[in-house]
Amino acid sequence: MEYSSLPGNRTMIANFTETTVEVLTTTLRPPLSNQYENVLDHLKIIYALLLPPMIIVLLIAVIGNGTIVISAHKLTSPVSPYLRLCVSLAAADAWAAFLMMIGLIVNSLMPVMLGIKKQTMCFDAVLEIFRISGMLTSDMHLFALAINQFIGTMWPLKYKMIVTSRRLRLLVFLLWIVPVFFTASWFFVIPGDGFRHPKCNFVFYNRFAPFRITIFIVFMLPLLATLFIYAIILNHLLKAKAQFNKTTEATGSTKCAPRKNHVNSRLKLVWTTLLIVSTFTFSWGICVCYFILVCKQDCMFIYMHHVGLYAGIFFGSTVNCLVILKLAANPFIYTLRIRAIRRSVESFLGKKFFRSGKKSGCYGAERSSFYNKSPVCTTTCKLPVHTPLLSTNSYTLCHEDHSSRNESSRGVYD
Numbered sequence: 001m002e003y004s005s006l007p008g009n010r011t012m013i014a015n016f017t018e019t020t021v022e023v024l025t026t027t028l029r030p031p032l033s034n035q036y037e038n039v040l041d042h043l044k045i046i047y048a049l050l051l052p053p054m055i056i057v058l059l060i061a062v063i064g065n066g067t068i069v070i071s072a073h074k075l076t077s078p079v080s081p082y083l084r085l086c087v088s089l090a091a092a093d094a095w096a097a098f099l100m101m102i103g104l105i106v107n108s109l110m111p112v113m114l115g116i117k118k119q120t121m122c123f124d125a126v127l128e129i130f131r132i133s134g135m136l137t138s139d140m141h142l143f144a145l146a147i148n149q150f151i152g153t154m155w156p157l158k159y160k161m162i163v164t165s166r167r168l169r170l171l172v173f174l175l176w177i178v179p180v181f182f183t184a185s186w187f188f189v190i191p192g193d194g195f196r197h198p199k200c201n202f203v204f205y206n207r208f209a210p211f212r213i214t215i216f217i218v219f220m221l222p223l224l225a226t227l228f229i230y231a232i233i234l235n236h237l238l239k240a241k242a243q244f245n246k247t248t249e250a251t252g253s254t255k256c257a258p259r260k261n262h263v264n265s266r267l268k269l270v271w272t273t274l275l276i277v278s279t280f281t282f283s284w285g286i287c288v289c290y291f292i293l294v295c296k297q298d299c300m301f302i303y304m305h306h307v308g309l310y311a312g313i314f315f316g317s318t319v320n321c322l323v324i325l326k327l328a329a330n331p332f333i334y335t336l337r338i339r340a341i342r343r344s345v346e347s348f349l350g351k352k353f354f355r356s357g358k359k360s361g362c363y364g365a366e367r368s369s370f371y372n373k374s375p376v377c378t379t380t381c382k383l384p385v386h387t388p389l390l391s392t393n394s395y396t397l398c399h400e401d402h403s404s405r406n407e408s409s410r411g412v413y414d
Contacts, residue, residue, distance in 0.1 A: 039309070040112075047112050050317055051104055057328050058101040064331030065094035068341060071348030075340055081148050081163050082269070083340055088172050089141040089276075090334065096134040097327045100320075103127055122200035125187055133179035135284055136219060140175045142277050143222040146229040149270060153233050182218075186211055208298035216292040223281060230274055237267050272337040276330065283326035290319045 068090040075083060107124065110116040118124075152159045187194035187202060194202045204211050240263045294301045294315070301307050307315070335342045 043112055046313060047108060051109055051113070054321070054324055055101055055104055057324050058097045058104070061097035061324070061327040061331070062094050062101070064328065065090045065097065067345060067348070068331055068334055069094060071344045074344035074347040081168050082145065083338075084168060084172070085141060085145050085148060086334060086338065086341065088175070089138060089145070090330065092134060092138045092141060092176075093327050093330050096131070096138065097324075099127060099131045099134060100324065100327075103131065120199040121202065122195070125194060125200045125202050128202070128205070129180065129184045129187060132215060133183040135288075136179035136183070136215075137175055138280065138284070139219055139222050140179065142273075142280060143226045144171060144175060145273055146226040146233075146277075149233055149273065150229050153236055153266065206296040208292070208295055212292050212295060212299070216288055219284075219288050223277075223285065226277055227281075230270065230277065233270055234267075234274075237263055237270065241267065268337075272333070275337070276333055279326045279329060279333075283322040287319045287323050290315060 069087055072087045075087075106127065111118065148163060151162055155162070186204065188196065190196065190204055193204050194200065244263060293299060294303055294307055294312070296303050303312060335345055
């Protein structure tokens with residue numbers, strides 16, 4: 001007798017963000033067959049091996065990203081739009097890690113390991129709304145970061161007029177609210193499904209169309225647009241760097257050094273953001289592809305038909321481990337690559353767990369925003385005013401008055 005035909009057995013597809021594998025719910029009616037008991041015993045062993053380390057890593061992700069968010073008030077003004085978006089993205093990662101941890105406990109640990117039965121699926125529905133919306137929020141944050149850097153690179157003189165504090169606050173608010181309302185609407189609009197079902201069973205979730213394909217499209221379009229935008233930014237900055245190198249070699253002059261350093265600093269920030277985007281692509285992106293390929297109805301691979309129980313365990317756990325590792329890695333990327341965030345965390349923690357930094361007059365106090373803002377120093381040292389990056393048609397403009405600019409105006413990172 002096949003596992004899927006066991007009397008009274010009901011399975012729930014492991015959603016693409018929350019659990020490691022196909023979750024076996026406990027709405028079972030006795031007597032249980034020996035085959036089912038064996039399967040349940042095997043699942044308990046697998047879950048006992050997988051769940052503890054995954055929960056521990058998720059807890060690390062919550063603490064790491066949460067520390068960045070909590071220490072954000074230590075960022076020295078003016079805080080650049082790039083840093084504000086990074087802090088908001090860290091908050092989204094902390095929220096996603098927390099929800100995944102709750103999902104593992106509620107949908108895997110409790111029903112399979114502890115044998116606790118669920119009376120309704122309402123809590124699962126709420127959890128799923130916030131999980132999917134959290135993933136979309138992170139995706140939209142990366143797209144917003146790309147737009148922000150694109151404007152600063154291509155139109156530096158207009159950057160402060162376009163990216164204002166008021167618009168940025170509104171953008172961050174929309175990045176958090178819109179995905180929640182969009183996802184929640186699916187659970188309310190379908191008659192006899194979702195929250196309109198007595199037990200909140202969301203059957204639409206297990207179908208390829210229209211829900212899964214819609215989530216796939218909404219996720220992939222901003223991600224692909226983000227990658228395309230960064231390709232344009234990289235091309236622009238690499239051309240500027242090559243032109244500076246050519247000019248310096250031809251003239252032997254160091255007058256272009258400040259602008260060249262500024263281009264290099266922007267390149268470093270772009271590479272940092274691309275590192276975050278690439279890890280996001282190879283974690284959440286793969287997860288969404290698995291979500292669209294494997295389901296119970298109409299997908300390319302039907303669960304328990306093309307993909308068996310243990311194959312689902314392997315693929316599901318692999319995909320979710322990628323997401324978990326990505327969420328845990330982001331705090332290290334922020335603190336190691338972005339100097340301002342590292343300093344704010346050091347300041348918040350009292351530098352207890354960090355090496356003492358430089359003791360120069362501006363260390364820990366000097367700050368500049370990424371685009372067209374003046375460095376700020378709370379001590380008596382003097383820093384010259386920073387000007388924006390050269391425009392697309394002014395690669396070779398290197399004036400004498402630029403040569404005296406301090407290298408501390410390079411950006412918010414090392």
